[in-house]
Amino acid sequence: MPEPSGAPRDRSDPARPDGGTPGRDDVLRVENLRKTFGGLVAADDATFGVERGTITGLIGPNGAGKSTVFDLVSGFHEPDAGRVAVDGTDVTGMAPHAIAERGLIRTFQTPRKLEGMTVREAMLVGPQGQPGESFVKLFTSPGEVGARESRNLERARKILEEFGIGHLATQPATDLSGGQMKLVELARAMLAEPEILLLDEPVAGVNPTLTKDLAAQIRRLHGAGTTFLIIEHDMDFIMDLADPIVVLNQGRVLTEGSPDAVRADDRVVDAYLGGGA
Numbered sequence: 001m002p003e004p005s006g007a008p009r010d011r012s013d014p015a016r017p018d019g020g021t022p023g024r025d026d027v028l029r030v031e032n033l034r035k036t037f038g039g040l041v042a043a044d045d046a047t048f049g050v051e052r053g054t055i056t057g058l059i060g061p062n063g064a065g066k067s068t069v070f071d072l073v074s075g076f077h078e079p080d081a082g083r084v085a086v087d088g089t090d091v092t093g094m095a096p097h098a099i100a101e102r103g104l105i106r107t108f109q110t111p112r113k114l115e116g117m118t119v120r121e122a123m124l125v126g127p128q129g130q131p132g133e134s135f136v137k138l139f140t141s142p143g144e145v146g147a148r149e150s151r152n153l154e155r156a157r158k159i160l161e162e163f164g165i166g167h168l169a170t171q172p173a174t175d176l177s178g179g180q181m182k183l184v185e186l187a188r189a190m191l192a193e194p195e196i197l198l199l200d201e202p203v204a205g206v207n208p209t210l211t212k213d214l215a216a217q218i219r220r221l222h223g224a225g226t227t228f229l230i231i232e233h234d235m236d237f238i239m240d241l242a243d244p245i246v247v248l249n250q251g252r253v254l255t256e257g258s259p260d261a262v263r264a265d266d267r268v269v270d271a272y273l274g275g276g277a
């Protein structure tokens with residue numbers, strides 16, 4: 001496990017071609033990412049890494065650029081400038097499914113509508129926009145496709161059981177509560193066997209009991225080897241779960257460090273109060 005410290009990390013070491021810190025094993029590395037929408041700068045030279053084996057939190061006030069960063073690293077938007085590396089491979093500008101195949105899977109703030117599907121069927125649709133299936137695989141023989149589908153069906157069943165929601169498998173997905181939907185989103189993302197999983201507000205609007213369930217599931221998956229990058233406004237949840245925490249403000253990384261260090265940082269308090277960096 002890493003040893004996150006309160007001290008800001010050196011992000012400009014010339015010894016590493018990707019700009020990372022020597023000795024660090026970053027599953028995700030984001031370098032100088034910039035994205036503008038019209039005249040609005042949503043990401044502004046954002047630079048940080050997600051070290052393998054961590055649950056890294058990404059926090060910041062509304063409009064800080066957190067979801068934009070997710071869109072940029074997962075291929076849903078192309079950056080105006082900067083670079084994204086997954087496991088040391090430059091994935092900048094790649095399509096979402098190609099990035100997913102390299103092990104980066106994400107969820108969205110608002111789960112996809114799943115009308116007409118059971119929970120089990122919803123599981124098999126795969127993570128939104130990140131099918132994780134190459135075109136080559138789509139042209140395999142029908143027999144192979146069938147075998148893969150039944151393998152996926154069995155894995156979906158197993159994952160739902162592991163999440164404690166096996167009993168929901170045949171329920172219409174639209175019958176689920178918001179919190180149950182978030183659990184299914186997480187379960188579905190795991191079907192893609194991510195190296196790193198990006199969760200966008202996993203407990204927004206979720207009741208306290210299911211929030212605890214979600215935290216426990218994330219810890220379980222983390223214990224089994226998944227690295228996480230999590231956007232969340234629920235400070236108790238994220239400060240308890242994640243270490244380190246990266247703080248974004250006005251599209252830039254304001255600071256990063258342990259939850260205690262971030263909590264004690266006046267600049268973070270100012271950013272949340274609207275005072276800027």
Ligand SMILES: Nc1ncnc2c1ncn2[C@@H]1O[C@H](COP(=O)(O)OP(=O)(O)OP(=O)(O)O)[C@@H](O)[C@H]1O
Pocket residue numbers: 037040041042060061062063064065066067068069
């Ligand atoms: N597709 C888009 N078109 C135009 N502006 C956008 C688009 N996506 C994001 N923005 C703007 O970019 C800025 C950053 O938005 P973003 O959603 O990334 O922030 P955030 O930190 O995720 O905020 P929140 O916590 O409220 O979800 C905001 O001002 C937002 O309005």
